[in-house]
Amino acid sequence: EVQVVESGGGLIQPGGSLRLSCAASGFTVSDKYMSWVRQAPGKGLEWVSVIYAGGSTYYADSVKGRFTISRDNSKNTLFLQMNSLRAEDTAVYYCARIYDYGSGSSFDYWGQGTLVTVSS
């Protein structure tokens, strides 16, 4: 069974750093595109970052230069290193697997999310 489970969220002061983890099971993270998507309280979904199977990484403009996506193949785990955190980064962060259906792609499996609160 495919499953992704996030951890690492919490309360952090502005300017601080946090690392989120996403442990995957039922598939191999390095074989897939993997992404982070966030949702601020009461708001919609916002794509944050993606890492492709080949290792290329991309970021939303709102987090570029502050966040880093990576993976540990030996642990089958995805990470999101978040630095220089701002109040506007407060959100539930979801880890999601990307499914390539040939004529496009979609987020087919999502974790339950981990809440990051940036506040003094």
Add this chain to the structure above:
Amino acid sequence: DIQMTQSPSSLSASVGDRVTITCRASQSISSYLNWYQQKPGEAPKFLIYAASSLQSGVPSRFSGSGSGTDFTLTISSLQPEDFATYYCQQSYSTPPYTFGQGTKLQIK
């Protein structure tokens, strides 16, 4: 970047109603359009890909259509478990993977 706009932002309907949600792209995205359902406190659930293909396990009362810039999600006969927020998302030009702002479907 491609912008996605959903309408309406919220919608009230009754069990058994037929409802349609619209998603418009800022440029043609062919059929590279996905739909998700999200209930309060839960992660989004993948419903439809390639504009009209149902993900495995999704009830047949859900359907999607459209191509180019205009797309619709239709629920043929609303069930109590369908009251949720629905998001469209384009995969024509990625990254970024852009979502619509969501449509909240509420009980009338």
